[in-house]
Amino acid sequence: MNQVCVAKFGGTSVANYAAMCNCVKIVTSNLDTKLVVLSASAGITNLLVELASGTLDEASIEERMGKICNIEFSILDDLGRPAEITAEIEKLIHEIRDLAKHAIIEHDDALTDRIVSYGEIMSTKIFTEVLKSKGYNAKWFDVRSVMRTNNQFGKATPIIEVLSNTAKELLTPLLDDYIVVTQGFIGSNAIGQTTTLGRGGSDYSAALLGEAIGNCKAIQIWTDVPGIYTTDPRLVKEAHVIPEITFSEAAEMATFGAKVLHPATIFPAVRRNIPVFVGSSKDPESGGTWVRSQTNTKPTFRAVALRRDQILLTLKSPNMIGACGFLANIFSIFAKYGISVDLITTSEVSVAITLDHTGSQSSGQSVLSDRLLAELKSICSVRVTEGLALIALIGNGMSQVSGTGAAVFSSIMNVNIRMICYGASSHNLCFLVDQSQAEQAIAELHHHLLEGNPQNIR
Ligand code: ADP
Ligand code: ASP
Ligand code: MG
Secondary structure: OOOOEEEEEEEHHOOOHHHHHHHHHHHHHOOOEEEEEOOOOOOHHHHHHHHHHHOOHHHHHHHHHHHHHHHHHHHHHOOOHHHHHHHHHHHHHHHHHHHHHHHHHOOOOOOOHHHOOHHHHHHHHHHHHHHHHOOEEEEOOOOHHEEEEEEOOOOOOHHHHHHHHHHHHHHHHHHEEEOOEEEEEEEOOOOEEEEOOOOHHHHHHHHHHHHOOOOOOEEEEEEOOOOOOEEEOOOOOOOOOOOOOOOOHHHHHHHOOOOOOOOOOHHHHHHOOOOEEEEEEEHHHHOEEEOOOOOOOOOOOEEEEEEEEEEEEEEEEEEHHOOOOOHHHHHHHHHOOOOOOOEEOOOEEEEEEEOOOOOOOOOOOOOOOOHHHHHHHHOEEEEEEEEEEEEEOOOOHHHHHHHHHHHHHHHHOOOOEEEEEEEEOOOOEEEEEEEEHHHHHHHHHHHHOOOOOOOOOO
């Protein structure tokens, strides 16, 4: 097989027929692009999550179904309502309605994933048809036949070895003859039940598939912005596109809130050293960002990211003084509930921890359950503080030069810092602030550290 590119398009890129046509142009203008990975059309996953909740009455179900039909059938209308695909989408719509009604009676996480997966199934069916209608040799592929995951519905972990073997057997051979269109975000467990990888997981799917097919030249993430910016362009209008960034920095950005990439996306790319390109599907000519193992520039400050809705847990126990094993006990409780601990600082008798919400459950469930809190309270006192935001400065060699802390904190003299983490990686410095001060802090940090000539502390 020749080297191929994988192209992933997010929800806004497949929101309607015109947007899908832009994607077709991008795919077909590069003969190496053989595998297309899609999200659900914009808005669909949120509606499906509501339908899966089991909390809607029949009228509310119909209202949500109406919205889904509007989105899907308006694309089909523009496509000229071809009979076969229209009938297929009608059948899928009926299935969603039946499953949503079933969720009222008997709700569980497996059913939620099954319902939520329909968004990607529909977008890929329709996009394959759009490609075919324009004369291209396209094939729909059910990613669940290769994307094997564990049983953690809502945030399933892919089993890389199975994916690698089955993809080479079932998917790679198709790439010689077809443009293959498949689903991001979804997978299936060992007994064939549908699972999902967590919200925003399609980026991760694309990278995993790029790794699994072998001989992947680039993973392209086409979205609604022309690249990775110095900060979320919705927050700071002076934010600018970063032309190239290292895997390490991009991984930190994604982990600390830059929604443009799912946090796990970079790992498969790093394992196979596959460059990742991020660009705008609306405006592909406007360039984008290349994420690679090495870059020509390595500024001290490259970007600033924001993660909202952080939970800070302060755990306090006199047993911590000079004791061994207290932290191990706490972490084993988090592990038992499948919760990823994020930042951590300790004092003599207390430990402060933030919990990671990003890439959270597809159903949007809170990570903090009553059972978890009760178990923690059996060994220490627990204080929960909500309404916080995590700000991360991302760059290079930050902990290896004098003045990083001064440059960062003198930029935000009026902001109350609640917790700081620094030194574990030379690529980031992060801290918690009250949510009400977060945007101001981002704007000031961006202004002082990322506008004009990128500031290097050397
Ligand atoms: P898609 O549906 O294509 O996956 P997302 O909404 O998940 O798109 O991600 C794109 C959005 O990420 C942008 O519209 C932007 O608001 C947001 N974003 C946050 N931080 C950044 C950043 N540093 N650079 C670019 N976009 C960012
Ligand atoms: N459709 C899913 C979501 O909205 C996955 C994705 O878009 O990446 O979260
Ligand atoms: Mg996304």
